Amino acid sequence: MNIFEHQRRRLLKYSLISGLGIFFSGHWSSVPGQAATLIRAAKNGLQPPDSNGVRLPKGFNSRIVVRSGQTLFGYNWHAAPDGGATFAVKEDGGWIYVSNSELENQAGGVGALRFNQKGDVIDAYAILKNTNRNCAGGHTPWQTWLSCEEVDKGQVWECDPFGKLAPRLRPALGTFSHEAVAVDFQKKQLYLTEDKPDGCLYRYTANLFDTIGNPNLDSGILEVAEVIDGHIGKVRWHALPDPQATDTPARYQIPQRTSFDGGEGIWYHNGIIYFSTKGDNRIWAYDTRIRQLSIVYNAALFINPVLTGVDNITANAAGELLVAEDQGNMQIVVVNRDTVLPLLQVINQNRSEITGPAFSPDGSRLYFSSQRGISGKPEDGITFEITGPF
Template sequence: MNTFNPRRRKLLQYGFMGLGAFFGNALLPSPLKAASFSLSLAARAGLLPPDQNGVRLPAGFTSRIVARSGETLFGYTWPAAPDGGATFVTPEGGWIYVSNSELGNQAGSVGALRFNVQGEIIGAYSILSQTNRNCAGGHTPWQTWLSCEETDKGQVWECDPLGRKAAQVRSALGIFKHEAVAVDTRNMQLYLTEDQPDGCLYRYTARSFDATGYPNLEDGFLEVAEVVEGTIGAVRWHTLPDPLATMTPARKQVAKGSRFDGGEGIWYHQGIIYFSTKGDNRVWAYDIQQNHLSILYNAALFLSPVLTGVDNITGNAAGELLVAEDGGDMQIFVLTAGKVLPLLKVAGHDHSEITGPAFSPDGSRLYFSSQRGKTGRDEDGITFEITGPF
């Protein structure tokens, strides 16, 4: 059930206030402005019973299945274990949704679904293949997809969503158990999470830029974050001596580097880097200008937390933050205005996880996958599209 009783609601609000009073500041939309945010308004009404696709949604929203693992679409077989994803505008005004495949043994890949202006699927194809455990990644402002390998020797691959250019490995982004990437579009720096119990938060700074002002991903340096006085507060950045980890794993090269328990999704919005850590069920916010790290959500503060297994993160133009669950209750939640609100739930997929949430470029549709579907098997992944009053 997603209905909160009054006592539980009070505990939820109390837990947020104990995190450092982000109400009204720049880290999340303030309560005074919340009325203008459609996701918050929709989620407050609660979720209806499961629809024909097994998805519980607020009133006015609908779902459709756009791909299933093993299904052939336009001559391309949609991959198993769909994971991180993003969308991109096409020249004719449609869009593309790309999705990683988190398979090992050189069976990892990235698939693409192409939609026309009306939202009809008009193509499907591969933009990367023969890689390992492509977990999450990141959308770049120069319209490429950075696909991250979640292995000890994991790399970042830069992919062309249109499928016209061959994918290229970006060694300067380091060798470690990559999870996700977000681009600070003001300073053109990249932030990267690491899926290890003692993982680090990394930052990439380019030494050179192309003619359009975008960073060179082969000419730069990586740094590791140190939270100077403990868990939250001021951050100091240390240069990583050997990004290729030829002798020592990246996370062990800087002794002062702060440890984050299972870095997961990451997203940038208006000067803030948001990221999640699944091991301790936290959502963090790094204020770039203030050089300050805060905790926005900590499941340990709640008697009965509604959001657990925090994983992929995305958001909309208004700054409403969406957090998907790996396990938990198979829900996507909205974090905004000091509240945690369920936006959707996939029923009957108890041994799966929600992956790859991403809005269409115009914000009218939301895409995501149930990585292992109802059966809990990689080959039974399902990719959904949600429409409604976003």
């Protein structure tokens, strides 16, 4: 037995005995123990499916907010709902949930649902139209939604969730098969994933800032990551010579770049950028303070992994990650420093995927979609709301 195989078997042994503590050293160290409630809620297992086909921990409830094709307030809710986020409406205490449409041939875009303070839907409208395979994206601290096109010549569109400003194309964020974006709230840098088997991790740093310190998304440097010692360790960043990929795809412009197998969801929390890769079922953590990359979840180290098909990522205030499954067991899974447990499961929708998980601004409700519903067709998407002791 070689040293690598010995280490792998040892990791298997300890991961099965003690959960994920071996992987998470340091990443959750600042999380108050009393705030980490979702793992505790999930520890007693999921109840039988409710009338909406959702299995939840005791004390939680689901409702179907809208179905693809349903008309609300004059807006025909889009097919293939994907990445999503919420935004607070300060005027009345309500909020907005935005959702991408991953339709091809310029049929994609972004829809929005407006909720009042009680959680009733009081409006629905489009904030982006006629784009291509809008997969995931990311929210910004300045209250906009960055919608990503998952095609070879994909772009990022900055959208106004309130529907007052026209969407703006942001070519400085690069031309490639965009998946998702996360903003480092402290350093005001953007991190972007690429959904290709040999995709890369990118970082955007603005050259200019507005009067309140928000980065200009039209003038900056787009870089690609190189992990110096393979796939774990210190990261070096290289500026792309041609972010618009006029002649050479972005991921091939820098020979020293590190490839990641199918970049998916990405999330910023407390100085760490977390992102998932579907090709190898891993969750990564990049510490922006020390420029160090590590793996915090690897399905290959488990005989019967709870989490597979890793996709969209969000987090609660405690820093627990909620990871949506693309197929897998059609679950949203909670990952913290000790444990990986399913928070919910949608049944009888095995040809679909879970998309767009996002908490309401006060953290009391969780939204997500089953992208293709029971039939497995994009026009049969379902968008849910979960309430309970979050």
